[in-house]
Amino acid sequence: MKTITIAVDAMGGDYGPSVIVPAALQILAKYNALHLVLVGDEEVLRKELKARHACDQIRLVIHHASQCVEMGELPAVALRTKKDSSMRVAINLVKEGRAQACVSAGNTGALMATARFVLKTLPGIDRPAIISTFPTRVGHKNMRMLDLGANVDCSVDNLFQFAVMGSVLASAVDNIANPTVCLLNIGEEDIKGNEQVKEAAQLLANSKAIHYMGYVEGDKLYHGLADVIVCDGFVGNVALKTSEGVASFIRQLIKEAFYSSLFTKLAALFAWPVMKSLSRRIDPDRYNGASLIGLKGIVIKSHGGAKTQAFAHAIEEAMIQVEKNVLQLIAEKIEQLLKLSRS
Amino acid sequence: MKTITIAVDAMGGDYGPSVIVPAALQILAKYNALHLVLVGDEEVLRKELKARHACDQIRLVIHHASQCVEMGELPAVALRTKKDSSMRVAINLVKEGRAQACVSAGNTGALMATARFVLKTLPGIDRPAIISTFPTRVGHKNMRMLDLGANVDCSVDNLFQFAVMGSVLASAVDNIANPTVCLLNIGEEDIKGNEQVKEAAQLLANSKAIHYMGYVEGDKLYHGLADVIVCDGFVGNVALKTSEGVASFIRQLIKEAFYSSLFTKLAALFAWPVMKSLSRRIDPDRYNGASLIGLKGIVIKSHGGAKTQAFAHAIEEAMIQVEKNVLQLIAEKIEQLLKLSRS
Numbered sequence: 001m002k003t004i005t006i007a008v009d010a011m012g013g014d015y016g017p018s019v020i021v022p023a024a025l026q027i028l029a030k031y032n033a034l035h036l037v038l039v040g041d042e043e044v045l046r047k048e049l050k051a052r053h054a055c056d057q058i059r060l061v062i063h064h065a066s067q068c069v070e071m072g073e074l075p076a077v078a079l080r081t082k083k084d085s086s087m088r089v090a091i092n093l094v095k096e097g098r099a100q101a102c103v104s105a106g107n108t109g110a111l112m113a114t115a116r117f118v119l120k121t122l123p124g125i126d127r128p129a130i131i132s133t134f135p136t137r138v139g140h141k142n143m144r145m146l147d148l149g150a151n152v153d154c155s156v157d158n159l160f161q162f163a164v165m166g167s168v169l170a171s172a173v174d175n176i177a178n179p180t181v182c183l184l185n186i187g188e189e190d191i192k193g194n195e196q197v198k199e200a201a202q203l204l205a206n207s208k209a210i211h212y213m214g215y216v217e218g219d220k221l222y223h224g225l226a227d228v229i230v231c232d233g234f235v236g237n238v239a240l241k242t243s244e245g246v247a248s249f250i251r252q253l254i255k256e257a258f259y260s261s262l263f264t265k266l267a268a269l270f271a272w273p274v275m276k277s278l279s280r281r282i283d284p285d286r287y288n289g290a291s292l293i294g295l296k297g298i299v300i301k302s303h304g305g306a307k308t309q310a311f312a313h314a315i316e317e318a319m320i321q322v323e324k325n326v327l328q329l330i331a332e333k334i335e336q337l338l339k340l341s342r343s
Numbered sequence: 344m345k346t347i348t349i350a351v352d353a354m355g356g357d358y359g360p361s362v363i364v365p366a367a368l369q370i371l372a373k374y375n376a377l378h379l380v381l382v383g384d385e386e387v388l389r390k391e392l393k394a395r396h397a398c399d400q401i402r403l404v405i406h407h408a409s410q411c412v413e414m415g416e417l418p419a420v421a422l423r424t425k426k427d428s429s430m431r432v433a434i435n436l437v438k439e440g441r442a443q444a445c446v447s448a449g450n451t452g453a454l455m456a457t458a459r460f461v462l463k464t465l466p467g468i469d470r471p472a473i474i475s476t477f478p479t480r481v482g483h484k485n486m487r488m489l490d491l492g493a494n495v496d497c498s499v500d501n502l503f504q505f506a507v508m509g510s511v512l513a514s515a516v517d518n519i520a521n522p523t524v525c526l527l528n529i530g531e532e533d534i535k536g537n538e539q540v541k542e543a544a545q546l547l548a549n550s551k552a553i554h555y556m557g558y559v560e561g562d563k564l565y566h567g568l569a570d571v572i573v574c575d576g577f578v579g580n581v582a583l584k585t586s587e588g589v590a591s592f593i594r595q596l597i598k599e600a601f602y603s604s605l606f607t608k609l610a611a612l613f614a615w616p617v618m619k620s621l622s623r624r625i626d627p628d629r630y631n632g633a634s635l636i637g638l639k640g641i642v643i644k645s646h647g648g649a650k651t652q653a654f655a656h657a658i659e660e661a662m663i664q665v666e667k668n669v670l671q672l673i674a675e676k677i678e679q680l681l682k683l684s685r686s
Contacts, residue, residue, distance in 0.1 A: 219591070245562040247593065258614075258617055
């Protein structure tokens with residue numbers, strides 16, 4: 001395996017360096033070919049490393065950045081006033097070719113705006129999207145869904161491009177020969193849905209480049225019917241967050257039910273290993289690391305609330321995308337499709 | 344309590360008369376003031392009643408209808424070719440004032456198209472919406488969400504009207520003095536969301552008629568932050584169905600985990616009462632009965648897969664809306680708002 005260098009925004013997220021530094025150390029220990037650049041307040045990072053009996057060395061470099069993008073900051077403000085933020089500098093390192101990918105747990109809007117401004121979109125891609133991986137009911141089969149919130153209004157072309165990008169990502173990272181793609185809709189019949197979705201369905205059905213399978217409804221989102229599910233960013237964000245909300249609601253109800261009496265507390269003791277295996281199966285940590293896809297650079301967004309294990313997983317996702325040459329593959333596929341549509 | 348007459352489409356849903364007739368008998372036994380008109384194939388219905396040792400009598404009348412709308416039928420086709428369907432005739436009875444509400448478990452699209460065509464919308468309402476009740480994390484507090492799928496694209500005015508209708512329904516049926524309203528969005532900040540949502544937020548914030556509370560995100564949908572949650576029909580449908588999908592996914596995982604070994608099967612025995620109480624809390628049957636709101640008549644849509652208990656609940660919802668004079672209250676509130684906007 002060739003050396004891979006990843007820039008890490010070490011100041012982002014709810015926990016900053018206290019989570020990101022140990023995550024970096026953990027993942028470095030796992031992969032010998034991995035180099036990390038920790039971007040952020042040098043003094044703070046050095047202290048954090050020291051506390052963990054580590055220091056910067058050949059595979060772990062600190063790159064100083066004097067500013068930090070706040071979680072609630074407006075993307076436009078961050079873009080204008082935070083030119084030396086850890087987030088911006090990490091993205092700059094990718095632009096300059098000094099890192100092959102970057103990872104941040106910071107403000108999603110600011111990350112998207114900055115990445116788009118600094119890196120620009122790939123030729124043939126009008127708008128980048130946010131894509132992430134989810135568990136499904138089918139054994140160990142995962143699915144990827146996009147857009148999860150970067151674009152509130154999407155044209156037919158946007159949806160088509162999302163399908164292409166999702167398809168290439170699933171094919172490269174998950175080694176799926178011909179990934180299946182569904183459009184998220186409010187019914188399975190052809191007449192259902194809004195105009196964009198209906199037209200995108202036509203476009204996808206007519207394209208030989210995409211293995212299009214038709215519509216999928218919200219209740220079958222996790223049925224594993226397709227490798228990639230495409231929707232606009234408003235709908236995708238609502239579907240994603242509603243899923244998190246329902247899972248956490250049910251977790252709360254289970255907890256309350258087990259705590260309600262002496263008998264149920266006893267039952268909880270017995271059921272504990274079962275509940276543990278359930279949590280593992282839908283553990284959000286295992287799925288941490290969304291991609292900002294469609295840019296001339298690999299940018300991975302970690303959940304803001306990610307702990308060490310989860311953040312390490314996001315770095316791993318970046319590493320795999322570099323290794324699998326995802327960027328080049330998307331660019332090639334898009335160029336190929338553009339040529340086809342011109343001929 | 345005054346007599347209330349409800350027309351029931353006895354042929355709709357996945358189970359038809361075999362579920363609807365016992366549900367009718369059950370609910371009639373509970374409310375002495377209730378009269379039901381079972382609309383459908385007279386022979387079939389009479390047979391079904393006989394099998395249950397019942398017959399038509401003063402509070403239970405059969406009204407023959409020779410056709411039936413299929414579950415997969417296109418709304419436009421049903422509207423044109425099924426003029427004597429049980430669904431259409433039940434709605435006609437409301438139009439003619441022979442029933443004060445109707446209930447159907449049939450094809451949602453056809454029900455909406457037919458109800459809109461026959462009954463028309465209330466003055467000041469451009470488009471009817473689908474609204475239903477959901478549990479929340481807060482004790483026994485419920486919330487109502489609309490639109491759940493009638494309108495894939497909504498204007499700012501549509502969203503505002505949905506807020507008014509939802510608010511009146513919550514106030515009348517749940518006896519809430521000044522129901523709180525939130526807009527479903529993909530962020531809580533003012534700058535988030537699409538144009539319609541942002542403009543609707545402005546309109547709602549400036550209206551004294553609505554107790555507007557701001558945006559709610561998908562992960563807080565069930566937090567009980569508002570009595571009414573407003574969104575367009577595409578987003579609402581995805582949120583609703585995704586919730587069902589996640590709940591059923593988790594149910595499957597729990598089942599699999601409990602069946603995985605002898606020890607976990609033993610644990611299942613202990614945990615059974617806990618799981619039972621959990622299911623009760625989020626039991627979809629208890630929440631069955633969505634309203635087609637905004638029409639000049641009360642139309643309740645039962646889930647197609649509803650069993651006896653659930654269908655009875657949908658009839659009960661129709662009864663309460665008649666009793667609480669919901670139609671009149673919505674009309675008054677809308678008229679009042681229109682007057683205000685004209686003055």
